[in-house]
Amino acid sequence: MAQEQRSVNYPYVAAAELRPGLYIFIDLPWFRHPFTLNSFKIASTAQVRELQALGEPRFRYDPARSDTQPESSITAPEAVPDAPPEAGQLPPETSLPKPLSQDPIRRLAEYRQRVEQVDKAFLKAAGILRNLNRNLLQRPGETLQEMGRLVEQMVLAFLEYPEVTLHVMGEKCGGDEAYFHGLNVSVLSMMLTRGLDFSPEQARILGLGALLHDIGLMEVPDRVLKKNPAEYTRPERELRALHCEYGLKLGKELGLGTEVLAVIYQHHEMADGSGYPHGLKLERITLPARVVSLVNFYDNLCNPVDLNQAMTPHEALSFMFAQRRSKFDAAILQQMIRCLGVYPPGSIVTLSNEAIAMVMSVNPAKPLRPCVLLYDESLPREAAPILDLEQDTEINIKKAIRPAMLPPRTYAYLSPRKHVTYFFDGNAPAGSE
Structure with missing residues (x-):
């Protein structure tokens, strides 16, 4: 069924011609639009305005599931490999991002x-x-x-x-x-x-x-x-x-x-x-x-x-x-x-070079070598360096420390949220160090 849906060549409708009753597909990652799903029937003129505000020039639509039809539509190209995605899924080019750069x-x-x-x-x-x-x-x-x-x-x-x-x-x-x-x-x-x-x-x-x-x-x-x-x-x-x-x-x-x-x-x-x-x-x-x-x-x-x-x-x-x-x-x-991992995401740690850091993401293959956010008072938090301990093999985690032991400025820098934040690296194979 999924393969059958992917092989369908839906026509496009210009953003200016969107109207309630059209069953449309949003070919953007889910987090880049305000709607619950990536495909749905437009229910109101307010939704039309929200769709047009996304800045997309056109949208795919399904004539069979629409209650109305646009005055004109754009036929999709005859051969589109891997398109369109299954209803509700992210487009192929955005659903699985490329591996992180080695630089x-x-x-x-x-x-x-x-x-x-x-x-x-x-x-x-x-x-x-x-x-x-x-x-x-x-x-x-x-x-x-x-x-x-x-x-x-x-x-x-x-x-x-x-x-x-x-x-x-x-x-x-x-x-x-x-x-x-x-x-x-x-x-x-x-x-x-x-x-x-x-x-x-x-x-x-x-x-x-x-x-x-x-x-x-x-x-x-x-x-x-x-x-x-x-x-x-x-x-x-x-x-x-x-x-x-x-x-x-x-x-x-x-x-x-x-x-x-x-x-x-x-x-x-x-x-x-x-x-x-x-x-x-x-x-x-x-x-x-x-x-x-x-x-x-x-x-x-x-x-x-x-x-x-x-x-x-x-x-x-x-x-x-x-x-x-x-x-x-x-x-x-x-x-x-x-x-x-040994040091779960959100843990505050001291490193072998005496730096203080917060664990950002787990490395399942090497649980003692996660990614950490370094405390650097000379830089704003949004520019704080993130250290990948798998790459920086000369630096190790010495121990975990309680946030309450940190000076207030350091605590606010590393843990500005009241609640814990968890990060996971789902790309690495599970293993042990």
């Missing part, structure tokens, strides 16, 4: 550009998820379909990128944290499936379940959600714990599948039986729920409600492995360590 200066410039691109994609996904959640109870069927498509777009925008960036942005406050947390858990969970023999359908189910895992919090009052958990009274703690039960009930009302419901209901269960709501042991927890349980636990350590209690990624992973190992599926925990 150090150019490599750093390309790296920064990719970080910026995926940064935009993450913020866009957060905005879409926020709007979808608002419509979830009013238009459940349509909204769930759009969430499924969002998962597919996230796979394209994040998982297929040679250098993948997972951002949990701290500039946006006032309730948005829940959307960033859901996205973070969803994308990191799907990343772990690469080494866990998940089928594409299982990965999709996992991604959707992870996006919705905290849906039950919609039923918990804000006065409880916004309170520091350390200050909860026992009734407040018990009320918040009911979000798994609330999520299951809401999920059934929305018509979610059994496997997605299991993720929502079991994402606080632990392998040793110490979790809730039912204290299930490992063999009774579904595989997708085991993945989400682990990733949810990790992200809550790095990004708690009280940010003063936040662990560094290095501390969080070390804590989980050394002191909470029995709570998780061993194979999934090992896969997470392989993905995150």
